[in-house]
Amino acid sequence: MLSGRTGRVAVITGATGGVGAAVARALSRAGYSLVLTAPSMEKLSTLASQLKGPCTVIEGSLGDESLPETLLYAALDRFGRCDVCFNNGALFEAGIIETVDIERLSSMVRVNVEGSFRVAYVFVKHFVSEGSGHLVNVSSSLGSSSRPTAYAATQRAIEVLSDALAAELGDGEILVSCIQPGLVKTGLHHRWEIAPESASGSADPLEPEDFARMVLFILEQSAGGREAEESVELSEAAVDMESPDRPQDEAQGELSGDGHDAESAEAELDDSAEEGFVQDEI
Numbered sequence: 001m002l003s004g005r006t007g008r009v010a011v012i013t014g015a016t017g018g019v020g021a022a023v024a025r026a027l028s029r030a031g032y033s034l035v036l037t038a039p040s041m042e043k044l045s046t047l048a049s050q051l052k053g054p055c056t057v058i059e060g061s062l063g064d065e066s067l068p069e070t071l072l073y074a075a076l077d078r079f080g081r082c083d084v085c086f087n088n089g090a091l092f093e094a095g096i097i098e099t100v101d102i103e104r105l106s107s108m109v110r111v112n113v114e115g116s117f118r119v120a121y122v123f124v125k126h127f128v129s130e131g132s133g134h135l136v137n138v139s140s141s142l143g144s145s146s147r148p149t150a151y152a153a154t155q156r157a158i159e160v161l162s163d164a165l166a167a168e169l170g171d172g173e174i175l176v177s178c179i180q181p182g183l184v185k186t187g188l189h190h191r192w193e194i195a196p197e198s199a200s201g202s203a204d205p206l207e208p209e210d211f212a213r214m215v216l217f218i219l220e221q222s223a224g225g226r227e228a229e230e231s232v233e234l235s236e237a238a239v240d241m242e243s244p245d246r247p248q249d250e251a252q253g254e255l256s257g258d259g260h261d262a263e264s265a266e267a268e269l270d271d272s273a274e275e276g277f278v279q280d281e282i
Contacts, residue, residue, distance in 0.1 A: 011072070019208045022209050028052045037067065058070060087137045131174075134175040
């Protein structure tokens with residue numbers, strides 16, 4: 001386990017969501033200096049007050065195309081380096097065909113796909129220029145759901161992007177991970193996604209801290225000099241690391257902060273959509 005000051009610096013998007021906040025706390029305890037971003041400065045300030053180590057907070061939305069560069073420059077200006085990008089922010093929109101708001105759906109696509117792609121490429125370009133770095137993308141189990149939705153399509157895009165970047169980078173000091181977690185207890189579940197355990201089929205959904213331990217474990221491998229892409233599979237009950245020689249795998253799970261179990265979310269989609277939409281940037 002990493003302990004004390006590591007000298008490493010991580011940027012976290014979606015930092016105030018359940019998973020983003022848990023990852024921030026875990027990395028801070030492990031000695032990372034952090035740059036955190038989310039749409040709410042109030043929530044960012046609260047989170048920053050809970051951290052053990054230095055951090056910079058930047059209020060912003062992934063819909064702002066200048067945000068990725070702002071985050072990178074903040075890390076370089078304050079800490080002199082950037083080693084890790086935890087690419088975690090997203091929106092969730094749900095609606096049936098008859099009532100879906102196309103503009104809001106399009107906003108989700110801009111944040112989840114364009115925003116996340118911009119973050120990924122800005123930081124990978126920097127890592128290439130420095131000769132090392134680790135991009136950790138977060139997807140959702142809905143990305144490979146047998147009952148796809150528009151949101152699922154945005155998550156699948158993250159997985160394909162991760163494959164493409166990993167293939168282009170090859171083996172070396174620049175790593176790309178894509179985590180596809182399972183049902184996670186996060187704030188957005190309180191709104192409608194999480195079904196009762198009997199309906200979801202998951203008696204023991206993950207806590208955000210479980211996810212955070214997973215992320216820290218992955219980063220410990222790169223900190224130890226592992227020169228290969230990390231492929232991760234995370235079930236709702238256990239973590240299983242895959243061989244780094246395999247193509248980019250996904251970990252069974254859920255997007256940080258919005259906690260989407262494929263079965264429970266899909267089962268409740270129709271009723272929830274009739275009542276309105278769900279939007280949350282995490």
